[in-house]
Amino acid sequence: MTDAARILLVKTSLDGHWRGLSVVARALRDAGFHVIMGGMLTGAEIVRAAVDEDVDLVGLNVGGHVEVVVRAIGELRTARPELPIFAGGVLPPSSCRRLNAMGVETFPPGSSLDDIVTAARRLTAPVAGA
Amino acid sequence: MTRPPSPPSFTTRSGIPLQASYGPDDVPADHRQVMGTLPGQAPFHRGGFAQGYRTKPWRIFQLSGFGKPEDENERIKFLLEHGETGFLMEHDRNTADHMYNVDHPDVVARREDVGQTGAVMQSVREVAICLDGIPIESTYGHAGGAVVQHAPFALAAYWTVAKRRGIPLETLGGTGQSDFFLTYLGCVTKQQIPTAAGLRLNADIIEFCSEHVPKWVPVSIAGYNGGDTGLNAYQELGAVIANAIEYLDEIKRRGRLDMATAAYRVAGVNFRTTMDIFEDAAKLRAARKAWCTLLRDRYGITDERAQRLRIHIVTAGSMMTYQQPFNNIVRGTLMALSAVLGGTQSLGVSGYDEAISIPSEHAHQMSVRIQQILQHETNLASVADPLGGSYYIEALTAEIEKRAWEFAADIERRGGFLATLDSGWLHGRARDNQVAWQQAENDGRQTVVGVTDFRGNSTPFEVDGFPGVNDAFDVALERLKAVRRERHEAGAHAALKRLEAACRGTDNVMPAMMEALDAEVTLGEVGDLFRDTWGDWQTPELI
Numbered sequence: 001m002t003d004a005a006r007i008l009l010v011k012t013s014l015d016g017h018w019r020g021l022s023v024v025a026r027a028l029r030d031a032g033f034h035v036i037m038g039g040m041l042t043g044a045e046i047v048r049a050a051v052d053e054d055v056d057l058v059g060l061n062v063g064g065h066v067e068v069v070v071r072a073i074g075e076l077r078t079a080r081p082e083l084p085i086f087a088g089g090v091l092p093p094s095s096c097r098r099l100n101a102m103g104v105e106t107f108p109p110g111s112s113l114d115d116i117v118t119a120a121r122r123l124t125a126p127v128a129g130a
Numbered sequence: 131m132t133r134p135p136s137p138p139s140f141t142t143r144s145g146i147p148l149q150a151s152y153g154p155d156d157v158p159a160d161h162r163q164v165m166g167t168l169p170g171q172a173p174f175h176r177g178g179f180a181q182g183y184r185t186k187p188w189r190i191f192q193l194s195g196f197g198k199p200e201d202e203n204e205r206i207k208f209l210l211e212h213g214e215t216g217f218l219m220e221h222d223r224n225t226a227d228h229m230y231n232v233d234h235p236d237v238v239a240r241r242e243d244v245g246q247t248g249a250v251m252q253s254v255r256e257v258a259i260c261l262d263g264i265p266i267e268s269t270y271g272h273a274g275g276a277v278v279q280h281a282p283f284a285l286a287a288y289w290t291v292a293k294r295r296g297i298p299l300e301t302l303g304g305t306g307q308s309d310f311f312l313t314y315l316g317c318v319t320k321q322q323i324p325t326a327a328g329l330r331l332n333a334d335i336i337e338f339c340s341e342h343v344p345k346w347v348p349v350s351i352a353g354y355n356g357g358d359t360g361l362n363a364y365q366e367l368g369a370v371i372a373n374a375i376e377y378l379d380e381i382k383r384r385g386r387l388d389m390a391t392a393a394y395r396v397a398g399v400n401f402r403t404t405m406d407i408f409e410d411a412a413k414l415r416a417a418r419k420a421w422c423t424l425l426r427d428r429y430g431i432t433d434e435r436a437q438r439l440r441i442h443i444v445t446a447g448s449m450m451t452y453q454q455p456f457n458n459i460v461r462g463t464l465m466a467l468s469a470v471l472g473g474t475q476s477l478g479v480s481g482y483d484e485a486i487s488i489p490s491e492h493a494h495q496m497s498v499r500i501q502q503i504l505q506h507e508t509n510l511a512s513v514a515d516p517l518g519g520s521y522y523i524e525a526l527t528a529e530i531e532k533r534a535w536e537f538a539a540d541i542e543r544r545g546g547f548l549a550t551l552d553s554g555w556l557h558g559r560a561r562d563n564q565v566a567w568q569q570a571e572n573d574g575r576q577t578v579v580g581v582t583d584f585r586g587n588s589t590p591f592e593v594d595g596f597p598g599v600n601d602a603f604d605v606a607l608e609r610l611k612a613v614r615r616e617r618h619e620a621g622a623h624a625a626l627k628r629l630e631a632a633c634r635g636t637d638n639v640m641p642a643m644m645e646a647l648d649a650e651v652t653l654g655e656v657g658d659l660f661r662d663t664w665g666d667w668q669t670p671e672l673i
Contacts, residue, residue: 022561093594
């Protein structure tokens with residue numbers, strides 16, 4: 001499993017509801033990914049964790065305002081322009097459209113685990129394994 | 131795309147096997163002995179009160195709040211005008227739950243999040259704005275402080291506003307929360323005082339209320355937060371029992387309060403109801419019986435006032451779907467029905483936009499209307515415990531109670547409720563269920579209408595949720611500066627010092643907390659003091 005793709009999962013807000021993220025993390029781990037739980041991180045902290053952990057994909061769990069997420073994506077894109085990002089959590093339809101327009105796939109409540117795993121495989125496709 | 135029909139599942143949501151029908155022999159002998167008791171008679175599974183809802187309808191009690199304190203004030207008044215009969219204040223998660231002022235770096239970095247989940251209230255001034263014009267002397271209020279480390283501050287702020295209005299605390303009704311399930315299991319914060327410090331604070335609140343605010347429910351164990359994190363029905367009840375044992379043992383150890391009074395104070399609890407209508411109605415019946423049994427057998431308490439468990443229900447937010455959100459009005463109604471059949475004393479129905487945002491005004495209004503329709507149009511409120519005597523419901527009540535006691539015993543063997551939070555054992559039980567339930571939806575064993583099946587949607591209305599306001603952070607920052615500029619600095623400093631002495635010693639912290647709030651000590655200062663005194667809880671691994 002040394003060549004498994006590495007996914008960093010973080011919460012962008014200080015809202016601690018962890019159920020959704022926990023289920024997604026389990027599904028990704030069961031699908032063979034190396035999952036790193038980053039906790040509640042600011043944009044700058046997400047960049048640092050992504051670089052330190054040398055990850056192939058970042059998953060943003062949203063429990064707050066979309067503007068905070070947009071800013072975190074901007075910081076990540078500046079530091080690691082090639083790094084794919086996807087997002088899930090409490091995302092109203094308009095927030096999904098906003099993030100989709102930035103090239104970030106979104107998985108609001110009710111998304112299937114199969115779809116999330118499939119997206120993770122596609123987004124990390126250049127990397128062997130997983 | 132429609133999948134083949136799901137194979138029928140003949141168990142409750144918690145996995146209790148179900149027969150096609152039930153007869154007298156399916157009710158266990160020990161439960162059959164109490165089947166003939168009436169509502170208002172011990173062991174109270176049939177209800178705490180003989181007249182049921184005839185003399186006291188359940189309280190319509192909706193969680194509400196966002197933005198600036200004046201935004202939250204406006205929403206509370208909106209709900210009261212529409213017929214809500216009590217109100218629940220929600221404080222901003224970023225600041226309140228973490229005991230940070232808005233100028234804390236972790237909050238500044240997320241400034242747009244501020245006010246998304248409740249109003250920002252860093253000093254008694256902001257709580258006064260939130261309560262402006264609301265007759266708290268005659269309206270039952272929930273002061274917030276759902277998270278353990280925030281509770282003493284939130285309660286002291288509310289009570290200080292009452293005192294300044296000339297309302298004697300001896301006459302003030304309302305409730306606190308200070309819930310371990312939310313704090314350490316369901317909604318884990320970035321920083322939190324350790325569980326042992328939380329237990330001490332809750333005991334302080336219980337003792338302080340007994341002496342000074344006797345009509346107040348000091349703390350409220352909220353099984354909901356365990357249930358909606360993943361504990362099933364009997365685990366939720368078992369963990370609530372284990373939590374109550376931890377509180378009552380602590381009060382007993384301290385020896386300052388008689389146990390019947392302590393038990394009465396702890397007897398206002400909360401559960402969730404889900405879409406398994408009968409299982410959850412039976413859970414409430416089992417809860418009342420288990421509570422009475424616990425007090426009688428473990429603590430020798432025979433005071434019937436204490437033995438009557440009082441229940442608040444919130445319908446499960448996790449059952450509300452993002453897809454086809456208007457379906458959630460039906461779900462809210464059915465989960466509310468479950469709560470009423472189970473004999474709840476108060477009820478909050480989650481908004482139809484629960485999976486999208488905090489409630490819009492319209493979603494809030496619908497949550498109130500659902501309850502009013504149940505109260506006034508259905509005749510549900512005329513007869514207490516309408517399910518009583520059903521072989522099925524009585525058998526299910528007995529089975530849930532039995533399994534709940536087993537779960538509570540399991541927790542005790544592992545060192546008790548606090549120990550299973552510290553070790554992450556309870557989180558593991560919740561997580562196993564989270565994953566199993568999600569897998570069941572994923573592979574077609576559990577149908578969720580509009581999500582796993584029946585996905586065609588012809589509604590012309592997109593529900594985009596409630597956006598909140600965009601000036602909560604800026605206004606809170608200005609108000610924080612104003613407090614610092616205008617308060618009597620030496621007085622605030624002295625009050626903070628006295629609070630520190632109380633925290634580091636064994637005196638009840640609440641008198642010093644009241645002084646601190648009156649001296650305009652701020653949220654973040656109390657948070658810093660708590661962190662210096664008790665350090666940070668070591669969060670268990672969450673996946």
